[in-house]
């Protein structure tokens with residue numbers, strides 16, 4: 001069995017912060033199953049998302065190219081074609097297919113619609129169940145979900161907001177029966193059962209939508225934390241929004257645990273790598289109180305920041321018998337590394353022109369074989385543009401892109417990025433400046449604006 005190609009499951013949480021899990025220091029929200037997953041596997045202390053919002057982060061995960069390079073550089077609001085992968089973009093699913101993998105996508109895609117090249121069944125996935133459009137995905141009780149290219153009608157009734165996205169408007173449900181997250185967990189379990197009965201290895205990309213806010217519900221009624229029940233938080237002396245936010249995370253935690261239980265029960269745990277992470281830092285968009293949960297832990301900033309709180313995320317690897325139990329690593333890795341990691345484990349040949357270093361040696365406790373990035377790079381265009389690089393013990397940020405002043409932090413000593421040391425280290429600033437200048441490849445869809453964002 002050890003010579004078999006491993007199954008791989010990438011479980012992505014949506015807007016879950018570096019400090020949202022007990023195993024990363026969370027004190028209020030209960031996450032016993034993810035804590036147990038970390039205790040049975042490996043916890044990355046320096047794992048980075050592809051970007052600080054959903055779509056571009058997922059573009060990096062799928063293509064193995066960093067933000068200055070991957071096609072989808074931001075969330076789009078009207079022209080969805082700029083938020084869709086093209087035929088020429090090679091996804092990790094497409095490469096795994098060449099190595100005999102069956103690929104399933106369950107949950108939120110955000111990188112293409114049913115009528116364009118980014119549609120997941122044209123990007124290497126054999127099956128798809130979930131949301132294509134991210135605004136659709138805001139709504140946890142939608143009127144339909146996609147099953148392949150077909151709309152599967154659900155029993156919910158939705159009251160719509162007035163803002164339109166390509167002919168659709170988001171909203172919140174007045175009749176709440178089918179909770180999309182629960183359907184995703186069922187579909188994932190079905191996919192695993194079906195694949196286990198075949199000889200082919202599988203890749204399951206389980207892109208959960210929890211604990212993202214339903215932003216339309218927040219706008220329309222002040223509470224975007226949509227969850228069927230408040231679970232263990234029902235009797236707390238908290239706002240409904242706070243109960244909902246905590247209940248979403250604990251619900252997700254239990255479901256991740258059930259998936260691991262299923263793998264054990266099917267006796268495929270020892271041939272299945274499960275990797276858990278989040279697409280970006282925590283949001284403050286459900287009407288809840290960030291101070292109650294401290295979701296970014298010691299980091300500065302949340303979703304939409306390029307400070308660590310926007311991009312450093314949980315990263316937990318679980319593969320009983322291969323990934324050492326109870327281990328932690330400070331290896332600096334990011335979403336773009338999934339391409340090299342998955343293709344190495346599959347024995348597949350990755351495409352050229354990547355920004356991807358396999359962290360398989362770290363997973364397999366072969367640190368001598370582990371290659372390191374010279375640096376990691378991000379760029380971001382909302383609310384004024386900005387860039388960041390992470391290298392050695394440093395983090396540099398330049399806002400706006402190209403024209404702004406470079407800030408420099410020693411994140412080993414100063415994880416909260418509170419002490420800008422740029423003035424003391426002109427030579428390191430020059431090095432970081434060159435990294436940022438060289439990493440950006442122009443993309444006509446994303447305009448570099450000169451306005452500096454608010455800190």
Ligand SMILES: Cc1cc(=O)oc2cc(OS(=O)(=O)O)ccc12
Pocket residue numbers: 132133135136139141142143144145158165168169170171
């Ligand atoms: C923005 C958007 C895109 C889409 O493809 O489908 C939607 C469907 C919606 O109705 S719901 O299913 O009732 O939530 C609402 C919004 C969207």
